Amino acid sequence: MFKAIKERLSQGYRTIDFPKSLPVLPDRFRGLPTIDSSKCPDGCKVCAEACPTDAITINGDLKLDLGRCLFCTDCQEACPEGAIAYSTEHRLAVSNRDDLVINGKSGLQLAAAIDEKSRRIFGRSLQLRQVSAGGCNACEADINVLATVVFDLGRFGIHIVASPRHADGLIVTGPVSQNMKLALEKTYAATPAPKFVIAVGACAISGGPFAGHDEQNNGCDSIVPVDMYIPGCPPHPLSILDGILRLLGRSEAK
Amino acid sequence: MPEVTDTEQLRQLANGQAVALADVPYLPLPEFRAVIERRIEAGGQLSALFGVANEESEGLQLYVVVGDASTATLSVATTNVEENYPALTPDIPQAHWFERELAEQWGVVPEGHPWLKPIRFHPSYRAGKDAWGRAVGDTILPCVQPPGTDYFKVRGDEIHEVAVGPVHAGVIEPGHFRFQCHGEHVFTLEIELGYQHRGIERRLIGGPDQRTIHYMETLAGDTSIGHATAYCQAIEALAGVQPPLRAQALRGIALELERLANHTGDLGALAGDVGYLPTLSYCGRLRGDFLNTTAAICGSRFGRGLVRSACVKFDVDESRAKDMAGRVEPALRDVEGAANLLWNSSSVMARFEDTGRVSREWAHELGLVGPAARACGVEVDVRHDFPSGIYRFAQIPMSFVDSGDAFARAFVRWQEIQRSSQFVLEQLRSLPGGAIGTEVGPLQPNALAVSLIEGWRGEICHVAITDNEGKFAHYKVVDPSFHNWIGLAMSLRDQQISDFPLCNKSFNLSYCGHDL
Numbered sequence: 001m002f003k004a005i006k007e008r009l010s011q012g013y014r015t016i017d018f019p020k021s022l023p024v025l026p027d028r029f030r031g032l033p034t035i036d037s038s039k040c041p042d043g044c045k046v047c048a049e050a051c052p053t054d055a056i057t058i059n060g061d062l063k064l065d066l067g068r069c070l071f072c073t074d075c076q077e078a079c080p081e082g083a084i085a086y087s088t089e090h091r092l093a094v095s096n097r098d099d100l101v102i103n104g105k106s107g108l109q110l111a112a113a114i115d116e117k118s119r120r121i122f123g124r125s126l127q128l129r130q131v132s133a134g135g136c137n138a139c140e141a142d143i144n145v146l147a148t149v150v151f152d153l154g155r156f157g158i159h160i161v162a163s164p165r166h167a168d169g170l171i172v173t174g175p176v177s178q179n180m181k182l183a184l185e186k187t188y189a190a191t192p193a194p195k196f197v198i199a200v201g202a203c204a205i206s207g208g209p210f211a212g213h214d215e216q217n218n219g220c221d222s223i224v225p226v227d228m229y230i231p232g233c234p235p236h237p238l239s240i241l242d243g244i245l246r247l248l249g250r251s252e253a254k
Numbered sequence: 255m256p257e258v259t260d261t262e263q264l265r266q267l268a269n270g271q272a273v274a275l276a277d278v279p280y281l282p283l284p285e286f287r288a289v290i291e292r293r294i295e296a297g298g299q300l301s302a303l304f305g306v307a308n309e310e311s312e313g314l315q316l317y318v319v320v321g322d323a324s325t326a327t328l329s330v331a332t333t334n335v336e337e338n339y340p341a342l343t344p345d346i347p348q349a350h351w352f353e354r355e356l357a358e359q360w361g362v363v364p365e366g367h368p369w370l371k372p373i374r375f376h377p378s379y380r381a382g383k384d385a386w387g388r389a390v391g392d393t394i395l396p397c398v399q400p401p402g403t404d405y406f407k408v409r410g411d412e413i414h415e416v417a418v419g420p421v422h423a424g425v426i427e428p429g430h431f432r433f434q435c436h437g438e439h440v441f442t443l444e445i446e447l448g449y450q451h452r453g454i455e456r457r458l459i460g461g462p463d464q465r466t467i468h469y470m471e472t473l474a475g476d477t478s479i480g481h482a483t484a485y486c487q488a489i490e491a492l493a494g495v496q497p498p499l500r501a502q503a504l505r506g507i508a509l510e511l512e513r514l515a516n517h518t519g520d521l522g523a524l525a526g527d528v529g530y531l532p533t534l535s536y537c538g539r540l541r542g543d544f545l546n547t548t549a550a551i552c553g554s555r556f557g558r559g560l561v562r563s564a565c566v567k568f569d570v571d572e573s574r575a576k577d578m579a580g581r582v583e584p585a586l587r588d589v590e591g592a593a594n595l596l597w598n599s600s601s602v603m604a605r606f607e608d609t610g611r612v613s614r615e616w617a618h619e620l621g622l623v624g625p626a627a628r629a630c631g632v633e634v635d636v637r638h639d640f641p642s643g644i645y646r647f648a649q650i651p652m653s654f655v656d657s658g659d660a661f662a663r664a665f666v667r668w669q670e671i672q673r674s675s676q677f678v679l680e681q682l683r684s685l686p687g688g689a690i691g692t693e694v695g696p697l698q699p700n701a702l703a704v705s706l707i708e709g710w711r712g713e714i715c716h717v718a719i720t721d722n723e724g725k726f727a728h729y730k731v732v733d734p735s736f737h738n739w740i741g742l743a744m745s746l747r748d749q750q751i752s753d754f755p756l757c758n759k760s761f762n763l764s765y766c767g768h769d770l
Contacts, residue, residue, distance in 0.1 A: 028553030138475025148538030162423035215453035
């Protein structure tokens with residue numbers, strides 16, 4: 001017992017102050033890309049050709065679909081003009097799928113909070129059920145860390161629960177493999193209404209690196225209605241936490 | 255019986271070496287199986303056994319890779335089978351899962367296989383050929399047993415069956431578990447996977463292309479560095495290049511950081527599964543500290559974007575190396591404190607010891623790999639047995655325990671945490687100078703390359719076969735979990751059903767790495 005107490009003191013207090021303040025992100029962290037199409041020479045398509053997931057379209061105007069983006073920087077590396085660069089901005093959650101397509105002219109339209117009535121119900125207690133549906137387990141891993149002492153999801157009244165019957169919403173990861181489609185549908189049906197669905201990661205939004213394969217469904221929004229999209233491959237835990245707090249209108253980070 | 259030497263019958267390769275397809279010896283099936291059997295009996299490990307459609311003859315070409323740790327060589331051979339062939343599994347149990355995969359992918363029937371069932375639940379790669387006689391277009395649902403097969407069942411008045419999954423209580427991947435129980439007592443556990451199947455292997459054919467490396471980094475997200483390194487090593491073998499030593503050292507650092515993060519997380523999760531919360535809390539944070547050290551190199555906690563063919567994409571200068579060492583050192587101290595709480599708590603040890611025991615004999619017969627095998631006293635470790643990259647110059651002593659229980663699987667991880675962090679600190683102190691990358695030329699056409707990496711779960715095996723133009727004609731991935739899921743099933747025999755979470759976590763296998 002004495003050893004355990006001594007160790008407890010030695011391990012210290014580790015919970016971050018987020019969202020009041022932002023912890024230091026790595027200098028090489030790849031967050032929201034910035035785009036400057038004015039640098040694009042006419043007819044140049046090297047970035048679009050380098051992209052592994054066809055996230056970039058050029059129709060007179062360079063557009064990048066964050067929902068498909070793996071944040072791999074293959075485009076940045078291919079571009080000789082420096083038209084695309086990845087910033088360390090971690091806030092990426094949006095309410096509408098179309099908002100994920102950015103052209104660098106206007107900023108990312110971050111997700112809006114739920115209405116006042118819903119906030120009164122869920123604002124201080126939100127129970128979420130996670131469904132892993134065919135991804136690579138990295139999104140799951142970075143959702144799991146939200147429950148550690150570092151992020152301490154519980155202090156916001158948010159918990160990941162063991163059954164959809166206990167949940168106010170689902171967090172879906174993975175492109176929804178054919179073999180998980182029925183299980184996702186059943187899990188959604190088992191969740192009592194009103195309910196939210198949060199799609200986390202490129203796979204759940206667009207199929208990610210597996211987009212186009214017959215064995216999956218290019219993300220979950222053709223199967224369940226999605227209320228929030230959090231892009232990334234995988235999104236940083238802070239991006240996910242920021243998204244969930246934003247949904248509840250509790251994001252204070254500026 | 256006359257002494258037969260089979261070295262001349264097999265083509266021997268070093269880890270990360272390529273060979274012309276014409277030089278891969280073709281053996282008639284009886285010789286093929288006899289050679290494999292002798293190799294495995296002599297202590298060898300079946301690293302890969304897979305099929306490639308034979309365009310000339312309607313048949314299926316089988317390739318085998320058997321490792322021999324005593325000589326650090328990998329032997330390859332090929333044979334041809336028609337619709338049915340006598341299964342290898344009765345004589346070579348290590349082949350059991352490989353042959354189920356062969357049957358499911360290609361519609362061949364390994365006759366005499368003791369438990370021939372699908373492993374991923376997808377249609378056959380060859381339309382019209384199905385090992386279970388299903389017609390083209392028949393709906394295949396996960397874990398719905400094909401004609402002529404069923405779950406393993408124990409019968410009796412008081413026997414009951416417990417079914418769990420695919421959606422589990424925690425934030426984990428989907429899989430289905432069937433227990434045959436008498437009260438709390440578990441007779442057998444059968445594990446059915448395939449829910450994470452997303453068809454990666456088939457999409458690798460015709461590559462490498464823009465997506466290939468991203469498939470590698472997402473085969474199993476928690477093993478991004480391991481699989482990306484295995485892939486790059488295969489490419490380098492086919493292109494005949496070596497990455498500069500500095501790149502090899504940085505890959506080694508990243509691979510060991512991946513091991514540190516996952517092993518630390520596992521120690522915490524094991525503590526959580528026996529209700530010991532202090533170590534759970536500490537290790538949850540510490541796992542993140544190791545992931546963040548990887549992010550200090552390349553911006554991604556999982557090492558995405560770091561390892562590329564013949565190079566690493568990010569350099570670590572002196573101040574960054576110092577910063578990283580300054581993260582690893584205190585993290586190691588804190589893991590030590592958290593881990594020692596486990597070994598000093600009788601309530602924890604009472605749950606860990608003697609739970610989920612797998613014998614050394616079973617571990618070898620079934621071909622377990624990685625910490626799960628080393629916890630049974632089986633001395634296998636790619637870094638030691640088939641060293642490549644930086645591990646040729648900087649050896650990591652192999653850790654093993656022989657009790658084969660949940661305690662052993664936890665303690666091996668703790669030993670490896672100590673070894674890996676020493677390795678990382680040493681490498682950071684003495685990074686070789688020079689460049690971090692070199693050019694990659696075209697790949698050798700009509701060749702086969704074998705690449706092994708010791709990922710944190712164990713042996714990762716990639717086999718690349720190129721066509722006339724140096725593009726992938728076939729690409730085989732064997733994740734360590736492919737070997738080890740059966741180990742978890744065996745560990746539950748004659749245990750309490752409440753031991754399942756603990757046993758499961760002590761293996762902590764990958765669903766997506768298996769399902770591909």
